[in-house]
Amino acid sequence: MSNATRTVPAEPTTSGPITAGPAAGKRRIRTGQERTNWPATAILAACTLAVLVPLYVTISMAFKTTGQAVDGNAFSLPSPLSFDSFVQAWTLTNFPRGFAISVFVSVTAVIGEIVVSALAAYAIVRNWDRRLFRWSFFYLLAAMFIPFPVVALPQIQLTGLVGLDNPLGVAILHIVFALAFNTMLFTAFLRSIPLELEESMRMDGAGTWQVFWRLIFPLLGPMSATVGIFAFIASWNDFMMPSLIISDPEMQTIPVLQKIFQTQFSNSYNVAFASYLMAMAPAIVVYLFTQRWVMSGLTQGAVK
Amino acid sequence: MLPPLTPAGTRVSRRTFLAAAGGALAAFGLAGCSPAGTRPTITFHQSKPEAVPYFRDLAAKFTESQDRFRVLHDMATNLSASFVRSSPPDLGCLNYNLEMARFMERGALSDLSDLPEAASIRDDVLDLTNWYPTYAGRTSVIPYSVMAASVIYNRRIFAEHGLTVPTTWDELIEVCERLKAAGVTPIYGTFRDPWTVAQGLFDYTVGGMVDVRGFYKKMHEIGEDVGPESEVSFQKTMLEPVQRMVQLTKYVNPDASSRGYGDGNTAMAQGQAAMYFQGPWAFGEIEKAGTDLDLGTFPLPMTADPADLKVRVNIDLSLWVPEVSNGQEGARAFLQYLLQPEVQNPYNAKFLGFGTVKDAPPVTDPRIVEMQKYYDEGRFYMGASQFIPNTIPAANYIQSIIGGADPEGTLRRMDADWARLAFRA
Numbered sequence: 001m002s003n004a005t006r007t008v009p010a011e012p013t014t015s016g017p018i019t020a021g022p023a024a025g026k027r028r029i030r031t032g033q034e035r036t037n038w039p040a041t042a043i044l045a046a047c048t049l050a051v052l053v054p055l056y057v058t059i060s061m062a063f064k065t066t067g068q069a070v071d072g073n074a075f076s077l078p079s080p081l082s083f084d085s086f087v088q089a090w091t092l093t094n095f096p097r098g099f100a101i102s103v104f105v106s107v108t109a110v111i112g113e114i115v116v117s118a119l120a121a122y123a124i125v126r127n128w129d130r131r132l133f134r135w136s137f138f139y140l141l142a143a144m145f146i147p148f149p150v151v152a153l154p155q156i157q158l159t160g161l162v163g164l165d166n167p168l169g170v171a172i173l174h175i176v177f178a179l180a181f182n183t184m185l186f187t188a189f190l191r192s193i194p195l196e197l198e199e200s201m202r203m204d205g206a207g208t209w210q211v212f213w214r215l216i217f218p219l220l221g222p223m224s225a226t227v228g229i230f231a232f233i234a235s236w237n238d239f240m241m242p243s244l245i246i247s248d249p250e251m252q253t254i255p256v257l258q259k260i261f262q263t264q265f266s267n268s269y270n271v272a273f274a275s276y277l278m279a280m281a282p283a284i285v286v287y288l289f290t291q292r293w294v295m296s297g298l299t300q301g302a303v304k
Numbered sequence: 305m306l307p308p309l310t311p312a313g314t315r316v317s318r319r320t321f322l323a324a325a326g327g328a329l330a331a332f333g334l335a336g337c338s339p340a341g342t343r344p345t346i347t348f349h350q351s352k353p354e355a356v357p358y359f360r361d362l363a364a365k366f367t368e369s370q371d372r373f374r375v376l377h378d379m380a381t382n383l384s385a386s387f388v389r390s391s392p393p394d395l396g397c398l399n400y401n402l403e404m405a406r407f408m409e410r411g412a413l414s415d416l417s418d419l420p421e422a423a424s425i426r427d428d429v430l431d432l433t434n435w436y437p438t439y440a441g442r443t444s445v446i447p448y449s450v451m452a453a454s455v456i457y458n459r460r461i462f463a464e465h466g467l468t469v470p471t472t473w474d475e476l477i478e479v480c481e482r483l484k485a486a487g488v489t490p491i492y493g494t495f496r497d498p499w500t501v502a503q504g505l506f507d508y509t510v511g512g513m514v515d516v517r518g519f520y521k522k523m524h525e526i527g528e529d530v531g532p533e534s535e536v537s538f539q540k541t542m543l544e545p546v547q548r549m550v551q552l553t554k555y556v557n558p559d560a561s562s563r564g565y566g567d568g569n570t571a572m573a574q575g576q577a578a579m580y581f582q583g584p585w586a587f588g589e590i591e592k593a594g595t596d597l598d599l600g601t602f603p604l605p606m607t608a609d610p611a612d613l614k615v616r617v618n619i620d621l622s623l624w625v626p627e628v629s630n631g632q633e634g635a636r637a638f639l640q641y642l643l644q645p646e647v648q649n650p651y652n653a654k655f656l657g658f659g660t661v662k663d664a665p666p667v668t669d670p671r672i673v674e675m676q677k678y679y680d681e682g683r684f685y686m687g688a689s690q691f692i693p694n695t696i697p698a699a700n701y702i703q704s705i706i707g708g709a710d711p712e713g714t715l716r717r718m719d720a721d722w723a724r725l726a727f728r729a
Binding site: 067069071092159160244245246252263267 | 347351353354356357376377378379380381382385386388389390391499565566567569570571573574585586588589592593594
C-alpha cells in the first residue's frame with residue numbers, strides 16, 4: 001500500500017507566495033487582513049438574489065388569501081395575513097402522516113446509505129490487491145450510468161412481487177441506487193487513512209469488526225456527513241420513485257401528495273406554497289445544523 | 305489530526321445508531337398497522353384537484369352508509385405504475401382520453417354493461433368513448449361528467465360596445481375589428497403554454513369546420529400512406545382552419561407569446577380582454593380572484609352558416625373498474641352509489657359539468673348555460689388535438705405555427721410523423 005507515504009505532513013512550501021507570482025508578492029505580506037474583493041462580493045450578492053427572491057415569493061404567497069394570490073402581483077406583501085392556506089394544505093395532504101412517512105424514508109435512506117457504502121468501501125480498499133474486490137468496485141461504479149427512470153418499470157414489478165411496494169422499498173432503492181457514488185466517495189477518503197493505525201489496533205487484539213466500528217467508521221465522519229446530507233436531500237425531495245413504487249395511497253410521501261396543488265388546469269398558489277414551506281422546513285433545518293460538516297466533508301474528499 | 309479513540313465515545317455513537325435504526329423500524333411497523341378493520345377496502349382513484357375534498361367526503365359518506373366496504377380515496381398513486389404492478393385502483397374516476405383508452409383497448413377494464421346504470425347514460429354521450437380505440441363487446445367506461453368548452457366572453461364588454469354574440473365567421477371578424485378599433489383586446493392569448501393553443505384556438509377552429517371523428521377514422525385507415533396525395537391529411541384537411549387560426553392571432557394581446565394559463569385567468573378576471581379560448585375549468589381559476597364579472601360562452605363560428613355551430617366536449621370524469629381488481633363487487637357498489645341522481649347531479653352543478661344520464665337536469669350556471677342547447681342537440685365534437693398520440697408533439701407544432709412557422713410546412717411534418725408512427729406500429 002502506498003498509503004504510508006501520504007501520512008507525511010504537507011511541506012510548508014505550498015503555503016508560501018508561490019501561487020501569487022513575483023508581482024503580487026508584496027501584497028501577501030498583510031496576512032490575516034485580506035482586502036475585501038468588492039466586485040466579486042457584488043456579483044455573489046447579486047447571485048444570492050436567485051435564491052432569495054423565489055424564497056420571498058414562497059413565503060409571502062403562503063400567507064396570502066386565494067384572491068390575492070392570483071391578482072398578478074407575486075411580489076406584493078400579504079394583506080390581510082392569512083393562515084388559511086396552511087390549514088388547507090395540512091388537511092388536503094394529511095400532512096402529519098405524509099410527513100412521518102417522508103421522515104421514515106429519509107432516515108432509513110441516510111443511515112442505510114452511510115453504513116452500507118462505508119462497509120463496501122472498507123472491504124474494497126483493504127482488499128484492493130484481490131481481483132474480486134477490485135472488479136466489484138468497477139461493477140458498482142458501472143451502476144452510476146444507470147439512472148432510475150431507465151429501470152423504473154422492472155423495478156415497479158419487482159418491488160410489487162416481493163412486497164416492497166411501500167416506503168421501505170423506496171428507502172432500499174435509494175440505498176442501492178446511491179451505492180455507486182457513495183462507495184466511490186468513501187473509497188477515495190479511505191485511501192488517505194494510514195494502514196499503520198489499523199495495524200496498531202490489530203496488534204492490541206482487535207478484530208476486523210472492531211477495527212471498522214471503533215476506528216474506521218469514526219474516522220469516516222466528515223465523509224459520512226457529506227453522504228448523509230446528499231442522501232437526505234435526495235430522498236426527502238424525491239418525487240418519481242415514491243410515486244411509482246408506493247402502492248398504498250395512505251403511505252405516500254409529502255412531495256407526491258403535493259402534486260395535487262399544481263396541475264395543467266388549476267393552480268392553488270397560496271396552498272401550494274404553504275405546503276412547500278412546511279415540507280421544506282426540515283431540509284433547511286438539517287442543513288443549518290450540518291452545513292459545517294458538509295463543507296469540511298467536501299474538501300476532505302477532494303484532497304484525499 | 306485524528307480524534308482520540310475513547311471507548312466511551314464510540315460506544316455511545318454506536319448505541320445511538322442502533323437506537324435510531326430500531327426506532328425507524330418500529331415507526332415503520334406501526335405505520336403498517338393502520339386501522340383497516342375487517343371490511344374489504346376499495347381503492348377509489350380520483351385526482352381532479354378541485355374535486356378532491358368533494359369526493360373524499362362522498363367516500364366517507366358511503367363508508368358510513370353501509371357496513372360491507374370501506375372506500376379509500378386515492379389521489380396520489382401513479383396509475384400506470386399500479387397497472388404494471390397488477391394492483392390498479394378498484395374504481396377509477398378520471399378524465400377519459402387517449403392515454404386512458406389504451407387500458408380499455410387492451411381489455412384491462414371490466415365490462416359494466418350489465419349494470420342498470422349503464423343503460424341510463426345518453427347514447428350519444430356513451431358513444432363518445434367509441435371515438436377512441438375500444439374493446440369489442442364491452443362497456444368498460446361510464447361517463448360521469450362531460451365538460452363543454454367554447455369561447456369564454458365578457459358580457460359587459462360586449463354590451464358596452466353594442467356587440468352581439470357572433471354566429472358566423474364574418475361576424476366574428478367584425479366583432480374583433482370593432483373591439484380592436486375601440487382599444488379593447490379582443491382575444492386573450494396565452495401562447496407560452498402550448499396546451500392552451502392546442503385545446504383552445506386549434507380545437508375550436510378545427511372542430512368548427514372539420515368532422516373530427518370522420519377525419520381521424522380515415523387517418524387511421526390510411527395510416528402510413530398519409531401524405532399530400534391521401535384523401536385526408538393534416539396538410540390538406542386542416543390547412544384552412546389553421547390559416548383562420550393564424551388570422552385570429554391578429555386580435556390577441558401583444559404580449560400573448562409570453563403569457564401562460566395563470567396569466568390569462570388573472571387577465572380575464574380583471575376584464576382585460578373580451579374573449580378567451582378556454583374551457584369551463586378556467587372559470588374556477590378566474591373566480592379565485594373574486595372580481596365582479598359577467599362571463600358567458602359561445603361556440604366559435606367558423607363558417608357562414610349558424611347551423612354549423614358546435615361546442616367542444618370532453619369526458620371530464622369517467623368511471624371504470626379494472627379487470628384485475630380484487631374488490632370488483634365493492635367497486636360496483638360505490639359506482640352505483642356515485643351514479644344516483646342525488647349524488648351525480650349536485651357534482652355536475654358544482655363543478656360546471658354536464659350530466660351524462662338521459663334525464664339529467666339542465667345546467668343553470670349563467671356562465672355555461674348558453675351551451676346547453678348544443679349539448680342537448682348533440683351538436684358537439686371532441687378536440688382534434690386530443691386524438692394525436694403524445695409521441696407527436698402536436699401542441700408544440702401548433703404553438704410554432706402561432707409563433708410564425710409556416711402552417712403548410714408544419715402540417716406536412718405532422719403528416720410525416722403520423723405516417724412514421726403508423727409504419728412503426
